[in-house]
Amino acid sequence: MTANHTDDLQLLARIKVGESRAFDLLFVKYYPNLLHFSRSLLPYPSDEAEDVVLEVFHQFWRNRDTINIHTSLSAFLYVSVKNRIYDYRRKLKLNTPLEDIHGDTMASQEGPDHTLNYKEVAENIEKLIRLLPERMQLIFRMNREDELSYQEIADLLEISINSVKTQMYRAIKFLKETYRFDSSVV
Template sequence: MTDNTDRNIISLLNEPSSAESAAEALFKKYYSDVCYAVYRIIPDVARSEDIAQEVFLEIWRKKDTLNIKTSVKAYLKRAGVNKALNYIRANKVKFEDDDSYEMQTLSIRDHSSDIEAQDLQNIVDEAIESLPPKCRTVFSLSRFEELSYKEIAEKLDISVKTVENQIGKALKILRLAVEAYK
């Protein structure tokens, strides 16, 4: 469900006199949400910001025929995720060739002086951030977009087997990261 103000903003987008300020209000309110949704899948700040710009520009272009059935926030995040997936497909990112990352990832965590202060959440956050990019993409699609193996395989144009392998690898890296702090 969408709250009142969002519906108002969307309806103001339809009127030439208020369209620009409505678009800016929408942008201010949700730009960072869209960036985070994209960044979870593509850990590249500049690329995430480009994709978020595209999302809002497209809303602007389609403002007269916009049909948002979910909440506006969910709609915008979904649009960002879809664009991120298109980007991955268009750039034919290979999903099998980054095994060398694993050791590198593990050697990062040697600042063990503040073990006490590190709670599980911090360790997990840091470990996700350090996942190999393709592994990170597959993991995020499962974790945050709640896609099935089959859906991830279809969206990334890879095999279900590859999805399974990347998931196994992601969990192993997270486990080792947590283990290292015990």
């Protein structure tokens, strides 16, 4: 069990008893990536992506005492966003498959210099991640930041697990090669 999963379980327990601060922490932790995911599944740029994510969080808070999560909390939130988008698309009578819309698309206490260097490295890596193609970036973030398994990502994005593996391999290869050999990019 990862530290992130354990933290999520603790947050969930606190949320279930009505602790709004725990809900705020959950929101801050997952909102940016869920918004990016939502935008990637909608057919055109709109405020709907933000509305979808906010509705998911609103419903999560409203039903907090009855929610039973059998997967990870992040997987639950991603599936909730995906289902909400399906509902939204159904209301608009959009029948285009999601794939067609999307397209191809730690610091130690050693001292301030070490912390500064760590922050600089983290910023450089983040810049490189932003250079990845949108779909590859999404898959990479879902795996590395949200700790979703390849199978969970494949299920959420409705692609094969081999596609997820290939995208992750290419992303990691790009990040390693670019960071090592071309620091001018960052």
